[in-house]
Amino acid sequence: MPLYKTITPNSQTTVKIWKIEESYDDLMQGMTLKPETLKRVLGMKSELHQRGFLSVRKLLAEFGYYDTDLFYDENGKPHLKDGKQISITHSFNFSGVIISDSIVGIDIEKHRDKITVIAHKFVDYEVDYLDELSSCYIKKLTAIWCVKESLYKLFAVPGLSFKDCLLVIPFELIDEETKAWVDYKDKKHLYNIRFLEFEGFTCAYAAE
Structure with a gap:
């Protein structure tokens, strides 16, 4: 089943994850899209991106x-016309949607060594508890990125610095949860974050 996982962290919030196994043509079959959405899909140069985009519409249907x-x-x-809160993500062959009564953010990322090259752009405070020699270093960096990306989507302030404004407290991967805060305009906003690993990917999601 392409619907890979459903998570219900509380009665107001649901996360659904899609494993993208279908071709572009299979995903398009029977799908009704707004003209502007269809134009956007047809304008994408990457079929992988097209399939990720369309799989999100499949997830919407699941909701x-x-x-x-x-x-x-x-x-x-993104917003829903009925006022429910939504956040969307896709990475390679997985996509995810979170819908809630509260403001939310979600991110999925593939575990890749290249994240070490850009770590200096989004890690600051977290250096104190990261061990570059650990076998879990890539996974921890990916989890930190996912947490910060989910908070960035939730907080929705363009240009918010991942390095300076988004801070993730020490955590263990086995815990599958952590706390993080947004430091913005002399105010700190604390959030509980949950994350999980599957098939070489990490997903993190946050809700107000």
Whole structure:
């Protein structure tokens, strides 16, 4: 089943993850898209991106929504017409959607060694508890990125610095949860974050 996983962290929040096994043509079959959505899909140069985008519409259907129920604001943040809060992510052959009564953020990332090259761009405080020689170093870096990306989507302030404004307290991968805060305009906003690993990927999600 392409619907890979459903998680219900509380009665107001649901996460659904899709494993993208279908071809572009299979995903398009029977799908009704708004003209602007279809134009956007057809304009994508990468079929992998197209399939990720379309799989998100499949996830919407799993929640009982249609493409017409989804719209984006001027900052590219997704919204649902019924007022429910939504966040969207896709990476390679997985996509995810979280829907809640509260403001939410979600991110999925593949474990890749190249994350070490950009670590200096998003890690600061976290250096104190990271061990570059650990066999879990790539996974921990990926988890930190996912946590920060989910918070960035939730907080929705364009240009918010991952390195300076988003801080993740020490955690163990086995715990599958941590706390993180957004330090913005002399105020600190604390959030509980949950994360999980599957098939060489990490997913993190946050809710207010």
